[in-house]
Amino acid sequence: MTSSPVETTPALPSLPGREGWGVATTWLALLCLVLTGMRFDLSFGLTAGLALTVVLLPLWVPWVRSSRWITWMVVLGVASATGSVWLTLWHSDTRGVSTAGLLESVFGVLGLVCGIVCVLWARSRSSIGVVGAVFGIGLLLGINPAGGTFAENPWRFGFSLPVTVIVLAIVTRWRRRWLDVIAVLALAGVSALNGGRSTSAILLLVALLVVWQSWGRPASSKLAAIRTLILFGMLAFGTYLSVQAAILEGALGESAQLRTELQLSTSGTLITGGRPEIGATLALMAESPGGFGGGAVPNMTDVLVAKSGMSAIGYDPNNGYVENYMFGSGFEVHSVIGDLWAWCGIPGLALAVVLLVFLVTRTAVLTTGRAASALLLFLGVKSIWNLLFAPLESALTVLVLAVALMAPLALQKRRTDE
Template structure:
């Protein structure tokens, strides 16, 4: 399923490759899904780890900081799963969840250090330094849309509705929130892309909440619980695979930092599709049916 889904994504982006960094903006997600699905198909667990490392390096060299960090985190999680199995250590979904959070934080700070020391290129280094200087944080500096999201939700916690076009007051509120992060919001990106015809705050959670209100937020949280619970259960049983682990981390990142109506919706769809069958597969494994 993952291989077919990834192949479809790849075929859909090839005719319209981004001229500006095609790996980062077009190829990264479909190629990653295809390679990790292929490794899963041939049951090459070591191959999955190698693929994660190679994909992380390619992403780092193509100025895709978030993708490199997600792939590195998935590599660390699966390496810990193998080490735990070798040491015959028992675990639970809760312990796995705590381990994932700790590994994710460790990866974030290590990657930030690499970026600031210039290992990912001078361009990424200079941009990251400027973002930290402006907002005090690499995440807030790289995603000033967070300021707009918080300002709009403070003004209207119930959301604004599907199909609603932001008016002048909404745009002014959003710009004020972004300017609190020392971001100059008077530009075409904010006025045309973010609020030209709809609310687009570069966050699945923000997009769904602003457009669909509390029900949109509830829907996203339910999907996240489904994906994370089943992914953690797989890892606790020693059955975590590179593709499902990568997708679980990806959908969490997308929930906070990616637009919904692009690749985020596709990543969420394939993650739910691959992980929702965990109870059935767990019964099959107990009965001796090979994965």
């Protein structure tokens, strides 16, 4: 493996001079990064980061047109927030209405698209490594030690994501692939020792992709990108099988082994056994394709439909989880795609699809061009996983950072002094 430098996606040129208003706006951008990463809730899903982002709107709004990807995300985000309100009112005759749930869904979607553009603006004023490290500090400050899951496993449910982002962001400074690989493998080892099955698998896949970039020359053709996608799929499947085999052999500890054996016995695969909400999502989509609204409270028919979908994949839904977590006060189907569809209907589903296509495409393009650092690869792969298997609330921060750092920018676009 060579030690050639990693060419990360470049930030835009800095403004001439770094005094006065230019310095002030840079510090405001960094503050916005910290607060966005913290996700400190002010009320009903309105976070301190979103509040500051709205205040700073005149500074970052020009970046909405920085690429067609970003423009479409913002348009679909506004349509999704509107759709959440409209669907809630539409279904109010047959379902209860939760004002808190409606506000949380609207603020969540707006926090996603506004956060992306605001972090993109911050990226234009600093390097990718600095943006990632400062955002990671925000993630670290946002850890809730009083949470029950944190006490159960502090690394897995607290420090894993912030430390990974900070370490990989710092490593980008030297732009050396061998250093990326060492950092990724060390983090994968710590996650494996703490029972982080998906995180350790993602980091192993990232290490393989970093190593693969060390061979061959950069390419930019569509055919080369397609070949990279095929390779990406093969590596992902191989990593999945290898990690599953290692877990079953007890390599990640007895707790992870028992959980994996139980999930495999439930539905035959680790994916559906570990994420039975997939069955509920598909059943609800077939029953009500248009979605429900962020403020809609599920009725008994919705719960029964979801349970039937989960039962179809071998999961026993009569354990309180469905009633208390998934449908206790609204629709929560444990995937970003499912949540956006359930809350915002077709516009939300379209936004999720655009995000998924963007992340897959940009990961392939950057890897094919040998320009993907371990940080970008981790954020991209982690966000793809979250779109499929993690609720929007917990996936929001990583998704914002991934899209903002991976988005293509026109280098010839002139920055204006706000």
